[in-house]
Amino acid sequence: MQFSIIVGQSGGPTSVINASLLGIIDQAKKNNTINHVYGALNGIDGILNHQIIDLLNEDETELALLKTTPSAILGSVRFKLNDFKEDDTIYQEIIKIFTKLNIKAFFYIGGNDSMDTCRKLDDYFKAMHFDCQVIGIPKTIDNDLVAIDHAPGYGSCIKYIATTMAEIYQDIACYKKGRVTIVEIMGRDAGWLTAGSKLASLINNGPDLIYLPERAFDINLFLTKVKAIYQEKGHVLVALSEGIVDEKGKYILSYRNFNNQDDFGHLQLGGVGEVLAEIVNKKLNLPIRSIELNIPQRCSAHLASKTDIDEAYQCGKKALDMALAKKSGVMVTFERVSNNPYQITFSTVYLKDVANKVKKVPSSYISEDGSNITSAFINYALPLIQGEPEFVYVNGLPRFAKIKKTLVDL
Numbered sequence: 001m002q003f004s005i006i007v008g009q010s011g012g013p014t015s016v017i018n019a020s021l022l023g024i025i026d027q028a029k030k031n032n033t034i035n036h037v038y039g040a041l042n043g044i045d046g047i048l049n050h051q052i053i054d055l056l057n058e059d060e061t062e063l064a065l066l067k068t069t070p071s072a073i074l075g076s077v078r079f080k081l082n083d084f085k086e087d088d089t090i091y092q093e094i095i096k097i098f099t100k101l102n103i104k105a106f107f108y109i110g111g112n113d114s115m116d117t118c119r120k121l122d123d124y125f126k127a128m129h130f131d132c133q134v135i136g137i138p139k140t141i142d143n144d145l146v147a148i149d150h151a152p153g154y155g156s157c158i159k160y161i162a163t164t165m166a167e168i169y170q171d172i173a174c175y176k177k178g179r180v181t182i183v184e185i186m187g188r189d190a191g192w193l194t195a196g197s198k199l200a201s202l203i204n205n206g207p208d209l210i211y212l213p214e215r216a217f218d219i220n221l222f223l224t225k226v227k228a229i230y231q232e233k234g235h236v237l238v239a240l241s242e243g244i245v246d247e248k249g250k251y252i253l254s255y256r257n258f259n260n261q262d263d264f265g266h267l268q269l270g271g272v273g274e275v276l277a278e279i280v281n282k283k284l285n286l287p288i289r290s291i292e293l294n295i296p297q298r299c300s301a302h303l304a305s306k307t308d309i310d311e312a313y314q315c316g317k318k319a320l321d322m323a324l325a326k327k328s329g330v331m332v333t334f335e336r337v338s339n340n341p342y343q344i345t346f347s348t349v350y351l352k353d354v355a356n357k358v359k360k361v362p363s364s365y366i367s368e369d370g371s372n373i374t375s376a377f378i379n380y381a382l383p384l385i386q387g388e389p390e391f392v393y394v395n396g397l398p399r400f401a402k403i404k405k406t407l408v409d410l
Contacts, residue, residue, distance in 0.1 A: 003104040004036035005323070006052070008043040009072035009139075010079070010110035010117065014153030015160075015304045016312035017139050018073050018401070020109050022066040023316020024137075025055055031324065038101060041405065043077035043108070044117060047094055050410045052101070058403045065401035067309060068389050070301040072109075073401060081117045084124045091124045098132055100410065105133040105323040109316075111140035111151070115331055116355035122329035133323040136331035136351055137315050141298045143192035146357045147349040148333040152315055153298070155308035155384030158196025160300040161185060162385070164293065165197045166205035169237055178235030179287040180226055180280050184273030186297055187241035189213055191361050193297065196381060197239035198373035207239040214361050215370035216247040222276070223283055225371060230286055242272050252276065270294070302398060306387025311344070318346045342383035 007024055009017055021039075028034045041051040053074075055063070066073060084091045098106070108118050115136045122134035138145050143154040165183065172178045185194040191212025200206040208229050211217055217240075229236045244252050253272040273290035281288045315332045322330065330348035337343050365377035391398040 002033050002035040004038055004102050005034060005105040005107065005320070006038040006040055006047070006098070006101070006103050007055075007074070007107045007109070008040040008046065009074045009076050010043040010108055010114040011076060011139070012111070012141065012298060013071040013076055014139055014141050014298050015070045015156040015301045016153050016309050017071070017109055018066040018069045019309045019312040020137050020139065020152065020316035020319075021073065022063065023313040024107055024320050025063060025316075027317040027320040029056075031320075036101070038103065038408065039074045042075040044079040044081065044094075045077045046075070047097055048090065050097070050407070052408050052410065053403075053405050054408055055403075057406065062401045062403050065392065065399060067313060068301055068304070068391055068398070069400040070299040070304075073403060078113070079117070080113070081120050084120065084127075088124065091121070094121070095125075095128065095130055097410065098130075101408070104131060105135065105320075107135050107137055107319055107323070109137040109139050111138070111142065111145060112354075112356060112358065114139075115145070115351050118331070119329065119351035119355045122351060126329070133326065133328040134351075135319045135323050135328070136354070137319050138331060138333065139312070141193060142187060142190060144190040144358045144360075145354060146359045147331075147354050149336040149344065150384055152308060152312035154192065155311075156300075156304040157193060157297050158199060158381060159305045159308075159385035160297060160303040161193060161196045161293065162199035163303055165207060165237070165239060166200040166203055168291065169200065169205035169207075172235045172237060176234060179289045180230060180236045180238070180277070180284075181289045181291065182238045182240065182273045182277050182280075183207070184242055184270070184290065184292045185239060186293070187213060188243040189358050189360075191241045191243075194239050194241040195361055195365060195373050195377050198377060199381060199385065202378070202382075207237045208233075209236070209238045209371045210373050211238070211240040211244050211371060212361055212366060213241050213243040213245060214363075215366060217244045217252055218247070219252075219279065221369075222371075223280065226280060226286070227284055230284075240272065240276070242270055244272060301400075302391075304389055305385045306389045307342075307384060309389055310387075314346065322348060339379065339383060342386075
């Protein structure tokens with residue numbers, strides 16, 4: 001008997017999230033029992049608002065380009081699904097739509113909050129004895145998902161960060177007396193991305209100082225280090241996470257009394273580099289520049305890691321295989337079994353063991369004084385940035401996928 005499946009994308013985009021989507025599509029095409037691969041535009045919101053397309057109706061050439069197309073082609077969303085025990089109205093509507101479209105498997109590509117959504121859906125489907133497998137597919141540049149060696153999207157992001165840091169270093173080092181340059185990198189509760197800047201040191205262009213949220217930030221000690229490095233070199237390059245906090249756990253950013261929250265109650269960060277640049281200028285009277293890497297960190301496909309792309313693609317394929325094996329309430333995960341040669345093996349982890357948990361950067365990856373990153377991190381991260389993908393170029397620019405997104409009749 002034939003059936004349909006549906007895929008959604010959620011949370012912050014990455015350079016490789018569409019590769020996971022393509023993995024599902026390609027694997028589904030090999031199975032003649034699957035007659036529709038539906039895509040939910042803007043995740044759960046698209047399901048509830050009947051914004052659903054059939055990906056098997058899209059042009060094959062465009063679909064193939066998904067592997068090297070950044071961001072979320074289906075559109076993303078930050079949708080907080082409430083507990084069905086309090087109100088199951090939304091859950092009932094989802095079952096109604098899934099029943100009409102004969103959907104037997106739901107795949108959600110996302111991070112911590114997305115895995116929580118999957119967990120809640122799976123719990124409800126089981127409580128209602130509704131036959132639909134729920135599989136979470138990992139995705140986050142932050143690399144803060146637990147129970148997985150690293151998250152798809154992370155390798156490409158730190159490849160961009162390390163390359164950009166090396167380029168910035170080249171720029172600031174050309175002056176006899178340069179600036180104190182502070183580079184702000186994404187990372188709310190975990191400093192995995194900022195740690196990635198350390199890879200630039202492999203080509204002798206790394207930051208002088210690196211600060212993560214995992215260690216309390218001491219402004220006075222920071223100023224002392226900046227002054228000493230500037231006197232020695234005539235310039236200073238600092239990499240820091242947007243979420244660094246002081247010894248009381250207060251965001252350094254909030255020294256400006258800035259407060260803004262997203263739909264999940266998270267403080268919207270950004271601007272801590274400017275805060276510290278002003279302090280350096282005021283306290284040390286040194287020329288400063290603040291750079292916020294911002295969105296390019298997560299959408300710069302031109303610096304994507306082929307290893308990252310291939311792993312994201314495999315996650316999509318494995319997810320479908322798991323659903324066909326009647327696994328549900330799980331996230332695709334993988335374990336590193338060898339570093340030289342680099343090798344991983346795929347498996348599953350229960351969503352309840354992943355949702356709403358944060359993986360911090362281990363202490364062994366951070367220097368004792370909290371201002372730099374150790375070689376242990378380099379050994380962990382280096383395999384993740386290997387390889388360069390092949391792009392289709394038009395007029396000297398990479399060509400990205402464009403799909404029609406024709407809505408199905410509901």
